[in-house]
Amino acid sequence: MGIEYKTTQRKMYVRKESIDIMCQRIRSLRDLQRHREDGRKERGERFVVAAGGTADGFIEGLPLLPAKNTSGDYHGEMNGEMFLRWLTTQLLPLLEEPSVLVMDNAPYHSIMTEENRCPTTATWISDLIEWLQRRNISFPQHATRPELLYILCRQNRPEPEYKADNTIREWGHEIVRLPPAHPELNAIEEV
Structure with missing residues (x-):
């Protein structure tokens, strides 16, 4: 995940981030700060893949997708195609104002466009x-x-370009991608 550990002079192990992860974290924090200063609300914190939340609670009208698996998490049941379908048919039509969606790096959020695939x-x-x-x-x-x-x-x-990001922008919204290896920036990770 881009994290290394090094030993200090006192023989303590400390987390050493790669420069690219550091830059991603800084860029995400700056984007979030800028949107907050503009008075924009953050939407799309990941509570459940098929739900969206704001500071005011869950977005009403989103149907929940029941998980087939009763143990573990739902990640194995979701893929990029299903996520894009949910995004365009369920979430985005319910967003009335230009919003900021905060997204982590789940594999189904991060399907690259063909043009930018390396x-x-x-x-x-x-x-x-x-x-x-x-x-x-x-x-x-x-x-x-x-x-x-x-x-x-x-x-x-090329710089990564994701299908979900393009779709969100086509609908008139903004996206902030959280950097990898920073669960403290994603509220659901604490749950």
Whole structure:
């Protein structure tokens, strides 16, 4: 999750965040502060995937999706397609004013758009080459797969763009994504 621990001179273990996680946390906190100063209400704190809440309580009119699994959590029962369907047919139509939705990094919240999907270690070399060519990124003719993946693709990785974020903005709302590894910023995590 991007967290490391280091030992101090007193032999204590302290949490050491990577710079990118630090920057994500700072960006999220600044976004939340800016929206609060503008008088915008935060919506979408995750109480249950199929519910939305505000400082005034739950948003009325949202049907609850009953969980099939009686033990554990509901995460295994939700996927990106189901979440987007719930978002566009249930939550977003009920939001009357431009709102700010605060979202964590659950996998079904974070389905990337095809345009911004970066190759992974499972990507075939032919697909790596195609990805680079589509973006007009030059590469050595006899580059190996690790060179293509780690040197070229990682250096030219686009900023993440998520389907849910685009959908929320299309409906006229804003989104704040909480940084990974910071459950203290998400009220439901304390429950």
